[in-house]
Amino acid sequence: MAWEAPPRLVRALGETAPAGDDWLARLPAAAEEAAARRGLTVERVRVPGGRSSLVLLVRRPDGTPAVLKLAPPRARPESERAALAHWAGLGAVQLLEDGAQDGRRDGALLLERLHPDVSVRSLPEAKALLEAAGTLRKLWVEPPAGHAFETVAERTGRQAAAMRASAGAEPEVAPLVESALAAREELLAAPPEERLLHGTFRQSKVLSGERMPWLAVGPDPVVGESAFDLARLVRDRVEDLIAQPAGPATTRRRIKRLAESLEVDQDRLRGWTLFRAVESGVRALRVGRPTDAELLLEFAGWL
Numbered sequence: 001m002a003w004e005a006p007p008r009l010v011r012a013l014g015e016t017a018p019a020g021d022d023w024l025a026r027l028p029a030a031a032e033e034a035a036a037r038r039g040l041t042v043e044r045v046r047v048p049g050g051r052s053s054l055v056l057l058v059r060r061p062d063g064t065p066a067v068l069k070l071a072p073p074r075a076r077p078e079s080e081r082a083a084l085a086h087w088a089g090l091g092a093v094q095l096l097e098d099g100a101q102d103g104r105r106d107g108a109l110l111l112e113r114l115h116p117d118v119s120v121r122s123l124p125e126a127k128a129l130l131e132a133a134g135t136l137r138k139l140w141v142e143p144p145a146g147h148a149f150e151t152v153a154e155r156t157g158r159q160a161a162a163m164r165a166s167a168g169a170e171p172e173v174a175p176l177v178e179s180a181l182a183a184r185e186e187l188l189a190a191p192p193e194e195r196l197l198h199g200t201f202r203q204s205k206v207l208s209g210e211r212m213p214w215l216a217v218g219p220d221p222v223v224g225e226s227a228f229d230l231a232r233l234v235r236d237r238v239e240d241l242i243a244q245p246a247g248p249a250t251t252r253r254r255i256k257r258l259a260e261s262l263e264v265d266q267d268r269l270r271g272w273t274l275f276r277a278v279e280s281g282v283r284a285l286r287v288g289r290p291t292d293a294e295l296l297l298e299f300a301g302w303l
Helices: 007-016 023-037 077-087 125-139 152-169 171-189 226-234 238-243 247-261 266-286 290-301
Strands: 041-045 054-059 065-070 108-112 115-119 195-197 206-208 214-216 222-224
Touching: 007 023, 023 041, 023 054, 023 065, 023 108, 077 108, 077 195, 125 206, 125 214, 125 226, 125 247, 152 171, 152 222, 152 266, 171 266, 171 290, 195 226, 222 226, 226 247, 226 266, 238 247, 238 290, 247 266, 266 290
Parallel strands: none
Antiparallel strands: 041 054, 054 065, 065 108, 115 206, 195 222, 206 214
16 A cells, blocks of 8 residues: 655654654555554555554454554553553543564554544534543543553653753743743642543544544553643633633633532642643744744743
8 A cells, every 4th residue: 555644744753853763764664564464454544643643544354443553662652552451441442452463562553443533622612621521530540550651740850851941042931931840840749649641631632432422542641640631621722712802711710610520629730731831832932833832822821
């Protein structure tokens, strides 16, 4: 099957690829090999697809539909595999195999097929938030004993270092960066009970399914407090929030409603929302996406 990686994937991975990385160049051959090893028939490449992985719509040897997902090692596909195995289909897409082929893992994930064009984001905003929050609640479980998942402290520590460097190069964002870093320090000083978290949860990560109405996909799992996971959902549809004259008030109401519905402390949710918005905004500046950066940093200023 002749195909090319979707432009969005090429563009996104190009922003983060280390020097000399040839994963994209090797991707067509790797995908064909992964499909052949499992006896899969490839129907088509999912377009526009994600920003960190290639998604192939496939058929298993018995004809049942499935998805084959390939991601570079820096996207931590084995961490995603471990999280999906632990969730075992409760609130998340079902993992269909352990990934060991011919005695080794090839980094590909074979997953149940959902409806890729129908996400929670397609619902009216209030209903979308309700369904997304309900899905997220199912994912917040105790992590497995002896897990190797990254922690919130570890992940945000790496991000904080990059934020400090960016603040030195972009003085206009320094005040927001300092506020976000101060919030992180305060939040990590007394963290509540830790849970296994999705890590990149937002409305577009919740797809319609046959087995259950809504299931989460594409986790970058991390272990920490629930407010960290919920923070990304607060800023969903940020472009709509920025366009509203009452955007700041709407954001405050959203924080209150989400915190109350999922029994999360409002101040902790506000703090992690600030940190994650500033981190995303600064990163967007760093990789040359000024429009995204402007939206995110304006949103962060409301917090």
